Amino acid sequence: MKPIGFWFAHLHQALESSLEKVLADESLTRRHWQVLNTIDSGASVDDALSPFGERRETVADLRARGWIDDDGLTGTGREVHLRIKTKVGAFRSRATEGISDEEYRTTVGVLERMAANLARE
Template identity: 80%
Template sequence: MKPIGFWFAHLHQALESSLDHLLAAESLTRRHWQVLNTGASPDEALKPFGDLRETVADLRLRGWINEDGLTEAGRAAHLRLKAKIGEFRSRVTEGISEDEYRTTVDVLERMAANLARE
């Protein structure tokens, strides 16, 4: 049996790669999705994600966001992408019960908390 670090790294890479591929079909990146998914003013809600000026500028050029947040076109794009992301998440968790998923997340949270105490 391979250790958790192997599976964690493998899963992380697989998730990133698959999500990148899904979004690239619309000439978007994960950062674009994060901006759209906040549904809030891009300047305030996205500080944790770092410098997203280029991403925000691109979404402004597309007419998907303005100074108030998502535009009507942005909300439509968000809903379309949200459905695709939902299908992606369903595919990732196929064959995994809700309890198994919750247990996995709980275990990972506790492991992270254990390391944060060092």
């Protein structure tokens, strides 16, 4: 059996490259998706950036596309977000196919505890 580090790195790369393909249809990056999704949850544009570091170029691009303005998502932005959200939901379903909710929660809980253990160092 390969160690957890191998599977973690392999899964991370698979998730990143698969999500990149999902977003490529809209000429978006993961950062675009994160900002759109955070704004959709009710956060301001500035708050949407804070978890991801300063990414003003991402916001500038979304503004240029007409998807966000000072008030959040525009009508077009909401339509695009919903379309992408559906694609991302299908991606997530593929990634967790054959995995029960309990198995998923257990896996995430174990990874969270491992990260906490190492954070104490």
